[in-house]
Amino acid sequence: DAMVIQNPRYQVTQFGKPVTLSCSQTLNHNVMYWYQQKSSQAPKLLFHYYDKDFNNEADTPDNFQSRRPNTSFCFLDIRSPGLGDAAMYLCATSRGQGTIQPQHFGDGTRLSIL
């Protein structure tokens, strides 16, 4: 089945130690999104790629970066994680830009900060 896969499902890192979360997709969608979801809150969009074009949300901290080396993969890099960055990180894809296209979500990576 075509899907969105996030690895790892659970990630533990130390305060200030860089961490990378990964997302891959077999849907061949050209848009990939990263969301942050804290406990009992709505997902919050961090940024998205439309093909190779990177689109950052205005309120996304500089601590968060992303890379998309090819259509299938997208990475979320947190350069110096703080305690407030502990959350579920969700990757999503859609066929085209414009929200008429539904987004398909992975199962998320839960990040814990020690």
Added chain:
Amino acid sequence: AQSVTQPDIHITVSEGASLELRCNYSYGATPYLFWYVQSPGQGLQLLLKYFSGDTLVQGIKGFEAEFKRSQSSFNLRKPSVHWSDAAEYFCAVGGGNKLTFGTGTQLKVEL
């Protein structure tokens, strides 16, 4: 700016009972509206979407939603809830290449 309000944080229903989850949106143009469901520890799954046309939309797992422009609402319904429906439900409005989610409604199903 677009926004979504889900007024009920928690709802408990008995298995077999009917369900309605409320969603109100704010958007300046014709909205694209979605309902997603999230089971514990998992990502979001699309239940249904409304873009245009018939205001009563059918989705997966027996869910439906009705778009009411005059009330700026897009409520989710199911005639008979199953225990496996226990999850968190998010309403979302799309516009400007961006999805804005409500804060979610946690559904508990009593056996």
